[in-house]
Amino acid sequence: MTDRLSEDQRALRNAVRELADERIAPRAAEIDQTGEFPWDVVKLLADHDVLALPYPEAYGGLGGDLLTLCLAIEQISRVCATSGLILAVHELGATPLMLAGTDDQKQRWLPDLAAGKMLVAYAITEADAGSDASALRTRATRDGDAWRIDGSKRFISHGSVAGIVAVFAVSDPDPAAVKAHRHLTCFYVEKGSPGFAADRLEHKMGIRGSPTAELTFHGVVVPDTNRVGDVGQGWDLAMRTFERSRPGIAAQAVGIAQGALEVATKYASERKQFGRPIGQLQMVGAMLADMATQTEAARQLLYAACDEIEAGSPKAASWAAMCKLFAGDVAMAVTTDAVQVLGGYGYITEYPVERMMRDAKITQLYEGTQQIQRLIVARDLLTKRD
Amino acid sequence: MHIVVLLKAVPVVGTERLDGASRTGRGQLESNGNDEYLLEKALKLTEAHGGEVSLLTVGPAPALEALRKALAMGATRAYHVKDDAIVGSDIRATVAILEGAIRKLTFDLLFVGADTSDGQGGVVAPALAVRLGMPYLSYASEIEPAPDGSRVTVHRLSPTGYDVLEAKTPALVMGTQVLGEPRYPSLRGIMQARSKETVVWSLGDLGVEAGNVGEGAATTRVLSAAAPPQRSGATIVKDAPDAAVQQVVDFLAARRLI
Numbered sequence: 051m052t053d054r055l056s057e058d059q060r061a062l063r064n065a066v067r068e069l070a071d072e073r074i075a076p077r078a079a080e081i082d083q084t085g086e087f088p089w090d091v092v093k094l095l096a097d098h099d100v101l102a103l104p105y106p107e108a109y110g111g112l113g114g115d116l117l118t119l120c121l122a123i124e125q126i127s128r129v130c131a132t133s134g135l136i137l138a139v140h141e142l143g144a145t146p147l148m149l150a151g152t153d154d155q156k157q158r159w160l161p162d163l164a165a166g167k168m169l170v171a172y173a174i175t176e177a178d179a180g181s182d183a184s185a186l187r188t189r190a191t192r193d194g195d196a197w198r199i200d201g202s203k204r205f206i207s208h209g210s211v212a213g214i215v216a217v218f219a220v221s222d223p224d225p226a227a228v229k230a231h232r233h234l235t236c237f238y239v240e241k242g243s244p245g246f247a248a249d250r251l252e253h254k255m256g257i258r259g260s261p262t263a264e265l266t267f268h269g270v271v272v273p274d275t276n277r278v279g280d281v282g283q284g285w286d287l288a289m290r291t292f293e294r295s296r297p298g299i300a301a302q303a304v305g306i307a308q309g310a311l312e313v314a315t316k317y318a319s320e321r322k323q324f325g326r327p328i329g330q331l332q333m334v335g336a337m338l339a340d341m342a343t344q345t346e347a348a349r350q351l352l353y354a355a356c357d358e359i360e361a362g363s364p365k366a367a368s369w370a371a372m373c374k375l376f377a378g379d380v381a382m383a384v385t386t387d388a389v390q391v392l393g394g395y396g397y398i399t400e401y402p403v404e405r406m407m408r409d410a411k412i413t414q415l416y417e418g419t420q421q422i423q424r425l426i427v428a429r430d431l432l433t434k435r436d
Numbered sequence: 437m438h439i440v441v442l443l444k445a446v447p448v449v450g451t452e453r454l455d456g457a458s459r460t461g462r463g464q465l466e467s468n469g470n471d472e473y474l475l476e477k478a479l480k481l482t483e484a485h486g487g488e489v490s491l492l493t494v495g496p497a498p499a500l501e502a503l504r505k506a507l508a509m510g511a512t513r514a515y516h517v518k519d520d521a522i523v524g525s526d527i528r529a530t531v532a533i534l535e536g537a538i539r540k541l542t543f544d545l546l547f548v549g550a551d552t553s554d555g556q557g558g559v560v561a562p563a564l565a566v567r568l569g570m571p572y573l574s575y576a577s578e579i580e581p582a583p584d585g586s587r588v589t590v591h592r593l594s595p596t597g598y599d600v601l602e603a604k605t606p607a608l609v610m611g612t613q614v615l616g617e618p619r620y621p622s623l624r625g626i627m628q629a630r631s632k633e634t635v636v637w638s639l640g641d642l643g644v645e646a647g648n649v650g651e652g653a654a655t656t657r658v659l660s661a662a663a664p665p666q667r668s669g670a671t672i673v674k675d676a677p678d679a680a681v682q683q684v685v686d687f688l689a690a691r692r693l694i
Binding site: 057058061062065066068069073097098099100103112114 | 620621623629
């Protein structure tokens with residue numbers, strides 16, 4: 051398995067795994083119970099350059115490729131999905147900037163992000179616009195050298211802890227522009243901008259330490275220099291961002307599944323019923339075998355997707371959708387089975403698998419539901435290519 | 437200031453296996469724990485006072501992995517003595533090889549761990565000091581070089597606290613875990629480690645005769661070795677603290693241990 055990874059990738063993965071096992075795993079249950087954002091984990095990841103992974107070396111980052119980033123997200127999520135998401139969102143939020151930002155804009159924000167001095171969030175979803183991004187209502191109105199943003203965003207990971215937020219707003223509400231996907235523009239809104247607030251947090255089933263915020267914009271004035279990409283290019287930028295961020299969620303899902311598999315395997319070799327470890331009972335052994343097979347299949351699809359996307363595959367959107375779709379479903383199935391293997395002990399907080407099962411569910415929902423991923427794959431299949 | 441740290445690659449603790457000749461298998465290796473404490477101290481000292489940290493190891497090819505990690509932690513360069521003739525060397529030969537390598541280097545301080553988790557001879561440090569004719573400062577819990585680097589002050593652990601020793605440099609300092617936890621390598625450090633200098637020396641480079649080392653020249657023989665018996669019958673108390681304490685006390689009292 052490790053042969054497909056370079057020596058650097060193996061070394062980086064192992065280093066992150068060691069950090070995760072020794073420093074993050076002991077915190078995971080508490081992070082879930084208190085629902086408090088783990089700033090100590092942010093500092094740990096920043097101190098060891100993990101947060102620098104997604105960014106170019108020219109801006110203080112490590113210039114890690116997509117697979118290396120995913121290896122890190124996977125290893126952290128193996129012990130704590132909330133902590134794994136810290137890295138995933140750190141990439142998601144900055145990807146529009148990396149894809150379409152000017153050198154000045156990158157100089158302005160990327161070094162602080164790479165150093166972990168500041169977090170970033172990505173705001174597209176609204177209360178009435180989830181899967182249907184054409185229903186977005188947050189408006190951006192031109193006002194001389196600046197823009198006025200009015201509206202609200204919902205379900206924004208890290209919305210309340212980020213120093214800057216990539217906000218996708220409607221710059222052209224004309225139905226023709228909406229139909230042509232030229233209605234959106236991307237702006238980076240800085241924390242503390244008058245009229246911008248991130249007050250309300252959601253109470254969630256899983257990833258409970260990760261703050262999911264509602265953002266409100268009341269006449270927030272944003273200079274044009276904070277606009278990333280061309281006016282009307284927002285939709286395209288959002289979609290290209292997902293091509294690079296969905297593998298991160300797939301990595302989180304693979305990590306969660308791997309973590310649950312490891313707990314279940316250990317338990318099945320120690321727990322005795324009918325005079326022997328329950329793993330020796332064929333029905334339990336078969337469950338473990340299926341869990342391991344599914345997890346490895348999801349991992350291999352993810353790694354292949356990363357290589358394809360990094361190589362500029364014309365089917366990048368489809369690869370991203372497929373790996374997130376498959377890994378999310380695997381994480382849900384494997385964690386559910388892990389609870390089953392542990393029986394009553396799996397259902398209580400004494401063991402981590404109930405938390406992993408709750409955490410797994412989000413991977414089927416965010417960055418596009420599983421239904422949207424299928425839509426993307428199907429559309430790609432049915433698109434005629436020259 | 438130039439600090440040389442001896443770093444041995446030992447079998448990953450918990451995975452040690454003996455081969456048919458009672459030799460420790462050298463498959464998956466990691467840095468010896470005691471050596472990492474000295475490395476951490478060396479890194480802290482050079483960060484505070486400037487200077488460089490060189491690693492020196494004697495070991496097979498897989499030892500490179502341990503050197504890479506130490507380079508990722510911040511060491512400047514590594515010297516790797518590697519030669520098929522070394523296999524099966526006893527402590528006397530190991531000291532002779534190390535001496536040959538150290539004599540090729542110019543440095544202010546030589547840091548050596550108290551012992552290694554595989555051999556556990558615990559005599560390499562004093563033997564080297566004698567062979568090199570260097571001051572020997574053992575069981576250091578604190579190490580502080582003079583600003584001009586001409587002397588070094590060491591706190592040596594004693595049964596009642598610590599003794600304060602001072603010596604001229606170059607000096608050999610032996611230490612243990614009291615020096616402090618080693619750092620995790622940063623990802624940037626890992627990526628930079630690959631481009632750091634790793635010098636490989638054979639016995640010939642050191643002027644050490646192959647016939648004087650290795651299994652054939654060993655002055656000691658391992659007659660037999662056995663894995664410790666598997667422990668069993670542990671009682672794990674999982675109750676709430678009050679009840680658990682009572683159970684532990686009862687257990688010890690029943691065996692007249694308290």
